Amino acid sequence: NAGVTQTPKFQVLKTGQSMTLQCAQDMNHNSMYWYRQDPGMGLRLIYYSASEGTTDKGEVPNGYNVSRLNKREFSLRLESAAPSQTSVYFCASTILAGGSYNEQFFGPGTRLTVL
Amino acid sequence: DAKTTQPTSMDCAEGRAANLPCNHSTISGNEYVYWYRQIHSQGPQYIIHGLKNNETNEMASLIITEDRKSSTLILPHATLRDTAVYYCIVKLDAGNMLTFGGGTRLMVKP
Numbered sequence: 001n002a003g004v005t006q007t008p009k010f011q012v013l014k015t016g017q018s019m020t021l022q023c024a025q026d027m028n029h030n031s032m033y034w035y036r037q038d039p040g041m042g043l044r045l046i047y048y049s050a051s052e053g054t055t056d057k058g059e060v061p062n063g064y065n066v067s068r069l070n071k072r073e074f075s076l077r078l079e080s081a082a083p084s085q086t087s088v089y090f091c092a093s094t095i096l097a098g099g100s101y102n103e104q105f106f107g108p109g110t111r112l113t114v115l
Numbered sequence: 116d117a118k119t120t121q122p123t124s125m126d127c128a129e130g131r132a133a134n135l136p137c138n139h140s141t142i143s144g145n146e147y148v149y150w151y152r153q154i155h156s157q158g159p160q161y162i163i164h165g166l167k168n169n170e171t172n173e174m175a176s177l178i179i180t181e182d183r184k185s186s187t188l189i190l191p192h193a194t195l196r197d198t199a200v201y202y203c204i205v206k207l208d209a210g211n212m213l214t215f216g217g218g219t220r221l222m223v224k225p
Contacts, residue, residue, distance in 0.1 A: 106158025
């Protein structure tokens with residue numbers, strides 16, 4: 001099992017450009033998440049998808065859109081990138097949101113720089 | 116979800132036990148204590164979680180005080196590979212979100 005995979009690993013954008021970050025998991029998990037991590041800070045939740053067909057805003061959703069393409073894939077789109085979106089983006093998944101056992105498995109991250 | 120307070124950084128000698136404290140004085144009865152760690156540049160990794168009782172797994176032990184207002188993560192024999200940022204997170208049983216604070220940067224030294 002590859003676990004949670006993310007593409008690309010690195011990306012440099014100019015202000016105003018758009019791009020989509022891809023995430024896929026092969027663990028048959030129902031719930032998927034997108035976080036961002038700024039230098040020296042903890043992770044902040046952008047959006048999550050509790051199950052296929054549903055998405056919800058997290059703590060910092062402004063400037064982002066998401067698509068739960070199918071059970072395996074959850075993409076994050078920046079429509080018009082801004083320097084404030086320079087960050088490391090992590091995707092995560094878990095078997096089922098909620099419940100007493102809710103270990104989240106994280107991908108390796110996408111390092112995004114917006115000039 | 117309850118807020119947590121952790122020391123910014125700690126050092127530990129290789130082979131010794133690392134004891135990482137966490138205060139969560141506003142924790143409510145149905146909130147769990149989770150610990151994750153993040154080794155440099157990697158995605159966070161789950162370590163352990165608990166509600167009331169002490170818990171142990173192959174990675175660590177979690178000691179929760181009787182009033183549940185604080186907890187301690189114990190790495191019994193720290194190695195250099197345990198150098199990481201450790202996050203203590205309090206989360207509702209039914210909640211979706213993990214709220215990561217600043218964490219404790221643990222440096223294991225030879």
